[in-house]
Amino acid sequence: MIEKTFSPADVEPRISAAWEAAGAFRAGRQERAAAAPYAIVIPPPNVTGSLHIGHAFNNTLQDVLCRFERMRGKDVLWQPGTDHAGIATQMVVERQLTEAQQPDRRTLGREEFLKRVWAWKEQSGGTIINQLKRLGASCDWSRERFTMDEGLSKAVVEIFVRLHGAGLIYKDKRLVNWDPKLLTAISDLEVQQIEVKGHLWYFDYPLADDRTIKITVATTRPETMLGDTAVAVHPDDERWQAYVGRMVRLPLTGRLIPIVADTYSDPEKGSGAVKITPAHDFNDFEVGQRHGLPLVNVFDQEARMFLKDNPDFTTGDDPDLHAVLALHGLDRFSARKQVVDMMERRGLLQKIEANQHTVPHGDRSGVPIEPWLTDQWYVDVKPLAERALQAVRDGRTRFVPENWERVFFDWLENIQPWCVSRQLWWGHQIPAWYGPDGHVFVERTEEEAYAKALAHYVLNDILGEFEAAEMARDPERMAAFLKRDEDVLDTWFSSALWPYSTLGWPEKTPELAKYYPTSCLVTAFDILFFWVARMMMTGLFVMDEVPFRNVYIHALVRDEKGAKMSKSKGNVIDPLELLDEYGADALRFTLAAMAAQGRDIRLSTARVEGYRNFGTKIWNAARFCEMNGCVRRTDFDPTRVAGTVNRWVLGECERAIVDVTSAIESYRFNEAAGAAYRFVWGTFCDWYLELTKPILQGEDGALKDETRATAAYVFDDILALLHPFMPFLTEELWHLTDETGPKRAGLLALASWPRARDLVDPEANDEMNWLVELIQSIRSVRAEMNVPAGAQVPLVLVGAGAKMQARLATHLETLKRLARLSEVTLADHAPKGSARFVAGEATAALPLEGLIDLAAEKARLGKEQAKLVDEIARIDAKLGNAQFMARAPEEVVEEQKDRREAAEARRVKIAEALKALAEAA
């Protein structure tokens, strides 16, 4: 017995439990051992995070694919898991410490701090997984992985060592993007260019040999002038050619710096001369390399002025040197003011201009990043990128929509070395050990590193063999002798291995053999570079094969104004609230219905409400079927159905099946959802069920039985079609409808996807379209003539041919009921004072003598006539155009002719009706 209303809150947990108990989502289920594999790896959410709307969207689409393919009989693996999210998670725990007024991480020490992070991971780690389950995600939860699992950590070390062995990972000292708040290096991708309103300061630098001559430089960062080691001018810039090779005495420090000629300098910008600070600017660094300039560092790790103990500032004879030294320890922005002040007092500040420019910021910390000279680990991604590019060019991996390929190409073609070391604690510690002389040993384990190191130092006569053997037996001495690199790897380093590390690599597991390469990756474009490109690169490197065949790039979910949702803006739509209020099916259906390719989604709750109502509609349709004894029959053969209505609905259903199937296959989720929606509501509920009412309450037993069986059969298809989008509701109804019919084999989640059987019947289609149109026309006229909704009126048909008469006989009861007619009669003339309209070849009349408002009727008919005249004129214009007749395809010409004919026939009838109306008046 189906309850009166569907209650997601009660049903969802029960259905989830049933899926889980049956192991419905487990990959490699026995009965599918021989089935083709279909694999998707989930974009792993932050382990300590909470489900946001983007996750809901991303996972809904993946789940649609997985459920669809599972129903199509594939052996589906949807690999779930979570990411340790290095910086993000570490920041959260640090903030917690601050809020709880506990000692900060440095005071706690690495070991203790990591304990706290793990505790936080254990405490909050299940949250997002449970939220995904609530959404209905059909992952193989028994295979859940975490990027810092033992297995995945092993994979990280393995590939690090292999890349190092291949010369593709190396350590280097160069400028990096340094985050002075988080105190770590970050990669280029983690830097965001933010437009800020700043200033351009013009400083005069006096020449050393003639202080009356000054060269003007412009800068947005006055404080860095303390680290200037040259002034560059363009070699072709005539204004400055005579100065090249001469020295400038840098104000405030008294340092002598050369004027060099370098094409980096742009004569159009500023004064044409540019100050060069190789230690604090990427471009200047390059210039410095070219001219052998020294690097003068003026910042500490927190980007405060660092001037003490630096001979550049402790010696020299500039009168302001003392004041400059006093800036030591001052943050860069305060120092900027002070430097400008000093220059102004010296009369060397020429002018200040307002200047809008972009400033690099750390995407996590939000503070301006500082190019800073440090030792870091880099991956030489260039050769890896080549292979990734080739794979996409060859079509071994395909992007949907295709235009993302270009973005992918552009980035990979211009790829820079990837800085992978982070000065954090939460993450995979780099498997590198340093000997006392700084020699590096990159090995899989500490034991191997120790062994290699001892062998190395023995070989180089630094250790005696006896001493080495002794040390090998003494862990404490070893630990003091060989120090492990303290840094950890970029979070994305482990994410880059996700498609194969989760399958057991580097072990040769059966899962790896079966499910790699995976079938599809579903993700948003914002992690195309961070993640997708890197999975491609490492996947090809270790597996020699792409990690996924297809990459479906979906839109970003934005707020109703199109802005990216963020907590700070307060425009976040919380999917959990939507789940509570409308249920998982409604949210999922909404997201799928809005997933048109190539455009961002602006989510509104009104839409969710609308699709919640859709769920209610389905529920009530099921109740209708139940009340009317629409029970499934095992002997039902949809190809041998007699009733027109039934043949018609089976054909319409089949069209929906074909449309939904092809739409999902081509990742057009919105079209799939739309096709299902239109069929279920617009065809099945609005028309089929209404049309069956007279049959189900009528006398024709055979037709009644057939109709019941057909309704049940179609409803089964509906449940299956909708299952990928609305798994809970459909699964629930699947079992509720099981109570009355023959027993089902099991869960809908494991049932078969509906098959097309060539059931479209053009004749039945014609007939039903005629009936539907007739009913709509009658209703329309009734409404416009203000016939009371409950009133039964007679219908008179004039000029109905044999075919129409036959149809009329078939559908008489239906017509009377749906159009609220008292009787239908055939006549040669329409009764006086009736409202008329066109019904195919016939003219229909509703005798409304006395009820009819002549003026209103005249207006109604006049309006329709005008429309028809307009259409005929438009078509005539086309048909009268010789060019059109000559060049347009024949079908198009025929179509236009047909349409003209139909419109003309209609127009004639309307004209007659108007004439009759005039006579009546």
Place this chain on the structure above:
RNA sequence: GGGCGCGUAGCUCAGCGGGAGAGCACUACGUUGACAUCGUAGGGGUCACUGGUUCGAUCCCAGUCGCGCCCACCA
């Protein structure tokens, strides 16, 4: 500076070479034995603008205006 995308009904969005669509909102009517989380009927759009291609353009091309995003080292 380079690239991508978008401007279609009041709102949120589909469509994309030959008849302008959906949901929500709006108007009128309606408790007809599935459903008022509903039904029936209806109003509402020179498909941003200007040119071009075409027999034919909301759709293709070029340009203009407006909006958004991504990438980039510009003093």
